Amino acid sequence: MRDIQFQSELTKSDTPVWLCLNCHVPVQNQREHMVTGLYGNDVLRPQLLANPQYDQQMQSEGVTCATCHIRTDRNGNSFIYGPNGSRTAPHPVRQNRAFLHNMCERCHNPGGEAISPNLSCWFHTLDELKASPHFSGQNQSDCVRCHMPETPAVLADNFKHLPRRQLNQHIWVGGGIPKRFEGYSTLLQRGWSAGAEINVIDQGALQPEKRFRVTYKNTAAGHDWPTADPERHILTIARTLDPQNQEIQRQEYRIGQTWKWSPARKIGDNRVKSGELRSWSVPFTRADLSTAAVLEIHVIHLRLTAANMQFLMAAAPRINEDWLPNGKQLVRNAWRYYPAATWIYQSSINLRNGQKQIADRRRLIQMSAAEMAIKPADRIYWQQAENHSASQ
Ligand code: HEC
Numbered sequence: 364m365r366d367i368q369f370q371s372e373l374t375k376s377d378t379p380v381w382l383c384l385n386c387h388v389p390v391q392n393q394r395e396h397m398v399t400g401l402y403g404n405d406v407l408r409p410q411l412l413a414n415p416q417y418d419q420q421m422q423s424e425g426v427t428c429a430t431c432h433i434r435t436d437r438n439g440n441s442f443i444y445g446p447n448g449s450r451t452a453p454h455p456v457r458q459n460r461a462f463l464h465n466m467c468e469r470c471h472n473p474g475g476e477a478i479s480p481n482l483s484c485w486f487h488t489l490d491e492l493k494a495s496p497h498f499s500g501q502n503q504s505d506c507v508r509c510h511m512p513e514t515p516a517v518l519a520d521n522f523k524h525l526p527r528r529q530l531n532q533h534i535w536v537g538g539g540i541p542k543r544f545e546g547y548s549t550l551l552q553r554g555w556s557a558g559a560e561i562n563v564i565d566q567g568a569l570q571p572e573k574r575f576r577v578t579y580k581n582t583a584a585g586h587d588w589p590t591a592d593p594e595r596h597i598l599t600i601a602r603t604l605d606p607q608n609q610e611i612q613r614q615e616y617r618i619g620q621t622w623k624w625s626p627a628r629k630i631g632d633n634r635v636k637s638g639e640l641r642s643w644s645v646p647f648t649r650a651d652l653s654t655a656a657v658l659e660i661h662v663i664h665l666r667l668t669a670a671n672m673q674f675l676m677a678a679a680p681r682i683n684e685d686w687l688p689n690g691k692q693l694v695r696n697a698w699r700y701y702p703a704a705t706w707i708y709q710s711s712i713n714l715r716n717g718q719k720q721i722a723d724r725r726r727l728i729q730m731s732a733a734e735m736a737i738k739p740a741d742r743i744y745w746q747q748a749e750n751h752s753a754s755q
């Protein structure tokens with residue numbers, strides 16, 4: 364509920380808000396209203412009933428502990444589901460590890476059809492996993508293995524009799540684009556690393572017209588790279604610079620899905636499958652490279668296009684500030700608060716002596732965090748194709 368883009372999307376006239384909340388704020392106590400039906404069978408006109416058990420604090424937590432861990436039985440008694448059970452917990456516990464592990468599918472791989480023409484959160488990450496070499500045959504247990512990695516810890520601080528043992532970290536670090544710029548400071552600590560290994564290969568005299576090649580090997584992700592939100596994409600920018608570091612030319616390569624909207628329809632998808640090795644030959648000619656001093660390669664994971672950042676900010680006057688405190692201000696200036704992209708690879712090659720400098724992960728995070736001070740129109744990843752729509 365504190366996600367700037369999410370709140371901006373909720374203000375669109377064709378957004379079925381209640382349906383979005385079903386995955387983003389799914390617990391009954393989190394909802395001001397319960398949906399009892401639809402007027403005229405129209406998904407945009409739900410019949411709403413005030414919910415006496417509504418808890419605003421809990422609503423603001425979004426996908427929270429109760430989402431995965433608490434269920435009520437037929438008699439109205441609620442239980443905490445845990446993987447190991449407990450006789451000493453100060454609350455009722457039921458043991459069901461599979462229940463917890465199978466949870467991810469509900470939101471990350473919903474079944475059936477998306478019933479709204481513009482609903483884009485209809486992912487198939489589990490289906491992608493099933494086609495991956497990482498798939499162990501145990502469905503979502505694999506999601507937990509990678510996204511909630513084990514570490515030795517004590518289950519609860521104030522219960523000293525509890526042994527130290529392997530526990531699953533509840534961090535769910537994904538593609539590495541945090542919700543706010545502050546999030547960059549903890550990204551490494553939370554175990555972030557990109558899903559693909561990236562290399563730049565000098566093909567030299569073998570390929571004079573396409574001398575440099577960028578390779579992407581999806582080694583670490585158990586699903587397509589990138590997965591989920593269809594807007595996410597990986598942009599590679601190759602550019603030549605003169606001795607004063609001014610750009611001479613650039614070439615771009617995009618990895619991701621392509622959609623048409625109203626009604627939503629996927630028209631292209633060149634994501635890198637789990638285990639796949641992809642390669643892009645940078646289409647600079649021998650002449651292009653001989654006049655330049657430096658070749659720079661940037662590989663950037665984007666959550667938003669420039670046009671959509673613009674749409675997002677335009678929603679400011681309509682933001683519901685009960686849901687997002689100070690929301691109008693945050694959305695109007697979203698480019699300063701909401702990271703749009705994270706660098707996952709950057710190198711520069713001196714074309715005179717062949718020396719290559721590759722940015723390490725710390726440097727990549729620094730570059731990504733520094734975007735906070737850079738206006739949309741000046742950002743390297745929004746300069747070429749879309750600079751017309753990126754002025755602030
Ligand atoms: C079937 C469950 C489901 C429904 C329904 C759903 N979402 Fe999502 N949404 C998710 C999941 C899971 C993610 C996390 C995956 C991701 O970020 O790519 C997500 C992520 C997002 C994000 C973050 C994207 C980013 O790049 O960080 C936004 C914004 C969003 N949803 C908006 C909406 C809106 C608006 C609706 C209603 C039209 C909606 N969602 C309905 C499951 C759902």
Ligand code: HEC
Nearest residue numbers: 426427428430431445446447460463464466507530531533
């Ligand atoms: C997206 C689902 C999800 C959410 C949200 C979630 N958990 Fe978990 N939790 C799990 C899964 C899955 C496991 C089981 C890991 C395993 O196999 O042991 C787990 C395990 C645990 C355990 C370990 C129990 C044991 O005996 O090892 C505790 C304690 C726990 N969660 C507490 C919490 C708390 C507190 C929150 C909120 C801050 C929370 N969880 C939010 C999915 C979730």
Ligand code: HEC
Nearest residue numbers: 366386387389426466467469470506507510535536537538
């Ligand atoms: C009730 C719906 C729901 C369930 C169940 C759920 N998720 Fe999510 N998940 C979401 C939503 C919504 C987001 C996006 C939050 C946002 O972007 O604000 C998300 C985000 C994520 C992300 C981070 C994406 C990013 O870009 O950083 C990962 C990884 C993830 N979930 C993994 C899991 C795993 C693993 C499980 C099962 C243990 C699980 N989720 C269960 C709804 C759910």
Ligand code: HEC
Nearest residue numbers: 471488489497505506509537538557558583584585589591
């Ligand atoms: C083999 C390890 C592995 C498995 C298994 C796996 N993931 Fe991931 N996942 C990753 C990595 C690594 C990334 C980061 C990829 C990147 O660079 O964007 C990721 C990214 C994500 C993202 C964020 C996408 C984005 O662009 O930010 C979501 C959501 C997600 N995974 C959900 C899931 C779910 C749900 C499952 C189970 C169906 C799952 N993952 C299984 C390793 C794994």
